[in-house]
Amino acid sequence: MKIAILGTGNVGRALARGWARAGHDVVLGSRRPEDVHLRAEPGSEAGDDIPVTDLKGAAAGAEVVVNATPGTASVALLAGVGQLPLAGKVLIDVAVGFGEDSSLSHPEESLGEEIQRTFPDLRVVKTLCTIDARLMVAPDSLEGPSTLFLSGDDAEAKATAAALLHDLGWPPESLLDLGGITTARGQEHYSLLFMGIAKALGSYGFGVRVVPPA
Amino acid sequence: MKIAILGTGNVGRALARGWARAGHDVVLGSRRPEDVHLRAEPGSEAGDDIPVTDLKGAAAGAEVVVNATPGTASVALLAGVGQLPLAGKVLIDVAVGFGEDSSLSHPEESLGEEIQRTFPDLRVVKTLCTIDARLMVAPDSLEGPSTLFLSGDDAEAKATAAALLHDLGWPPESLLDLGGITTARGQEHYSLLFMGIAKALGSYGFGVRVVPPA
Numbered sequence: 001m002k003i004a005i006l007g008t009g010n011v012g013r014a015l016a017r018g019w020a021r022a023g024h025d026v027v028l029g030s031r032r033p034e035d036v037h038l039r040a041e042p043g044s045e046a047g048d049d050i051p052v053t054d055l056k057g058a059a060a061g062a063e064v065v066v067n068a069t070p071g072t073a074s075v076a077l078l079a080g081v082g083q084l085p086l087a088g089k090v091l092i093d094v095a096v097g098f099g100e101d102s103s104l105s106h107p108e109e110s111l112g113e114e115i116q117r118t119f120p121d122l123r124v125v126k127t128l129c130t131i132d133a134r135l136m137v138a139p140d141s142l143e144g145p146s147t148l149f150l151s152g153d154d155a156e157a158k159a160t161a162a163a164l165l166h167d168l169g170w171p172p173e174s175l176l177d178l179g180g181i182t183t184a185r186g187q188e189h190y191s192l193l194f195m196g197i198a199k200a201l202g203s204y205g206f207g208v209r210v211v212p213p214a
Numbered sequence: 215m216k217i218a219i220l221g222t223g224n225v226g227r228a229l230a231r232g233w234a235r236a237g238h239d240v241v242l243g244s245r246r247p248e249d250v251h252l253r254a255e256p257g258s259e260a261g262d263d264i265p266v267t268d269l270k271g272a273a274a275g276a277e278v279v280v281n282a283t284p285g286t287a288s289v290a291l292l293a294g295v296g297q298l299p300l301a302g303k304v305l306i307d308v309a310v311g312f313g314e315d316s317s318l319s320h321p322e323e324s325l326g327e328e329i330q331r332t333f334p335d336l337r338v339v340k341t342l343c344t345i346d347a348r349l350m351v352a353p354d355s356l357e358g359p360s361t362l363f364l365s366g367d368d369a370e371a372k373a374t375a376a377a378l379l380h381d382l383g384w385p386p387e388s389l390l391d392l393g394g395i396t397t398a399r400g401q402e403h404y405s406l407l408f409m410g411i412a413k414a415l416g417s418y419g420f421g422v423r424v425v426p427p428a
Contacts, residue, residue: 104403107321144358146425149410178410186407189318193400196363196392197424210411211360211421 029058071097112184146207243272285311326398360421
């Protein structure tokens with residue numbers, strides 16, 4: 001599958017490597033592609049020869065677009081890409097926006113909803129925003145199974161996202177479809193608890209599991 | 215321990231029964247104690263002969279006060295109790311406030327913080343707001359261990375709360391101290407994800423577990 005990942009931070013790079021390893025055709029999109037030199041950086045590894053281009057070019061050639069840009073800038077960056085290169089595509093939104101004092105940039109709703117509202121032709125699926133970048137592509141490194149959530153209005157788009165999550169190592173039983181894109185609120189608001197847990201543990205290396213009745 | 219539980223809804227009753235079974239001296243506080251007839255109701259059970267009195271009377275005689283009133287009314291109800299009957303006491307706050315459309319009544323911060331700010335002489339501990347009333351007092355009924363969180367500025371008060379949670383069946387390793395009362399935000403905001411999960415599963419009967427690295 002042709003996947004464009006917008007954003008070249010830890011999350012964008014981790015996902016790019018994960019999906020490239022799974023055999024997908026991955027390109028990274030950056031505001032300043034000329035400044036991104038993956039290979040030259042300390043800790044560069046296999047998969048760091050993923051091509052980097054501008055945001056619009058990356059999105060235009062892709063079947064699936066991943067929003068891994070900073071949450072407070074995502075809507076403006078997607079607007080810069082324009083409606084046309086995005087029209088009809090699946091957008092996997094993994095971003096969360098934080099304002100000052102680690103508060104949410106969308107305290108009353110969610111970034112996922114704003115993106116869906118702003119780009120009605122996109123088929124937005126919110127997922128992967130409840131776990132650290134390294135674990136997104138290595139769910140097996142946890143002590144036991146953990147849960148990932150999906151939110152989105154388009155069932156087919158959620159199935160595409162679920163298949164791509166499976167390619168990262170997430171088994172079907174680890175995925176929980178929460179419903180429409182408004183349920184992205186729950187995923188994004190969990191970020192506050194995520195940060196609290198991370199501070200308490202001194203590590204971002206944890207997952208969260210929905211524990212059913214015995 | 216003398217425990218006053220303010221609020222006679224599902225949560226208040228469940229906690230009252232749980233702590234009474236553990237041997238504590240429990241009283242329920244209600245705005246209209248004359249209207250609360252626990253024994254007479256369908257499904258009444260052992261523990262339903264817990265005394266019910268007014269909010270002020272309940273709080274005045276207690277060592278530990280539990281806020282299980284509706285989150286949108288809690289601050290006003292506690293103000294009605296007054297500073298004096300609460301001064302110096304541990305207040306275990308288990309409430310979450312919801313506005314219209316299931317949004318949080320405290321989207322920018324938390325009810326726990328507002329209570330602590332409004333009643334500086336109280337020692338507020340936020341906990342138990344991430345799980346359904348029935349499971350609060352029956353953590354063993356889940357398939358595996360789940361996690362409860364504690365937030366509060368007073369270490370001694372959190373130790374008291376942890377001991378009382380232990381009496382409800384929560385082992386020490388299930389408790390995660392998130393830090394000061396500002397971390398109540400994470401617990402309260404998780405409510406949005408909690409409701410999404412409940413809707414997806416068709417049940418409130420689940421816990422959540424922080425899964426550490428292997």
